Amino acid sequence: MDQTKRQPRNMGWRFAFLAVLLAVAISGLVRSLWLDVYFIPSDSMExxxxxxxxxxxxxxxFQQEPIRRGDIVVFDGRGTFAPLNSGRGRLADTAAGITQWLGFxxxxxxxxxxxxGLPGDSVACCSPDGKVTVNGEPLEEPYIFGGDAPSSQKFSAVVPxxxxxxxxxxxxxxxxxxxxxGAPGGGMVPVDRVIGRPVQIIWPLDRFAPVPRPPAAGPSTENGQ
Structure with a gap:
């Protein structure tokens, strides 16, 4: 009788465990193919x-329409913006990976x-009125943080x-x-390192809002794209 009474309880735990595994698997599939969650750690995009x-x-x-000037992109910065190995160790990397996957x-x-700047663009700073230029034309940038100059650092480069x-x-x-x-990759990120486009702020709740895709900004590239 004791064994008979324990079976439903055991089946309940197994069912719950399998349900959790299935939910994690489905979540992993969705996040690897369609949608993912990322945490913004700094104020560099205010x-x-x-x-x-x-x-x-x-x-x-970016599948139906390619990346255009003015788009906000989430990207893998290894080899350009970040070192190939953070050097924290396997256990620390694993723990960090879990909290990052959860969006914490x-x-x-x-x-x-x-x-x-898109491939083929010449980008520079600054124009006589202090603006960033693309292919020699001043770039209108209404998204810049209030009070900031387009750039306090002079630069000139052709995007490969x-x-x-x-x-x-x-x-x-x-x-x-x-x-x-002056870093490896020249600070310019390979297009194939782009992970995707932000579409929604989901937390905190008082900032819950879509992230609209802006219209294409500025002049055309040298090849007309």
Whole structure:
């Protein structure tokens, strides 16, 4: 009789365990193919994204229409923005990976910035009126954090094929392509390192809002795209 009474309880635990495993598997599949969650660890993209925001990122956001100037992108910065190995050790990396997967902390190899230069673009700073220029034309940037200059650092570069020139909206707080010109990759990120496009702020709740895709910004590239 005792064995008979224990069976339903055992089956209940097994069912709950299998349900959790199935939910994790489905979540992993969705996040690897369609949508993922990322934590914004800094204020380099203010005012659009604040430090502490959790954002929903579409991995298919650029499939129908390619990346264009003005887009905000989430990307893997290894080899350009970040070292290939963080050096924390396997256990620390595993723990960090779990908290990052849950959206509780940011990744030291995943970044979010705005596309300023596309492949073939000549980007420079600054024009006589202090603006960033693309292919010699001043770039209108209404998204820049209030009070910030388009750039306090002078630069001039031609974006190679297959790469992007990226900058944060809070220019005075952003480490981006400007400060990495002398680093491996020249601070310009391969297009195939782009993970996706932010589409929704999901946390905190008082900031719950979509992240609209802006219209294409600025002049055309040298090849007309």
């Amino acid at each position: 005012p659009v994204l604040d430090g502490g925001d959790r954002i929903l990122v579409s991995r298919t956001g 902390t940011g990744s030291d190899t995943t970044y979010v910035k705005r596309v300023i 094929e297959g790469r992007l020139w990226l900058m944060g909206d809070h220019r005075s707080r952003s480490a981006d392509s400007r400060s990495l010109l």
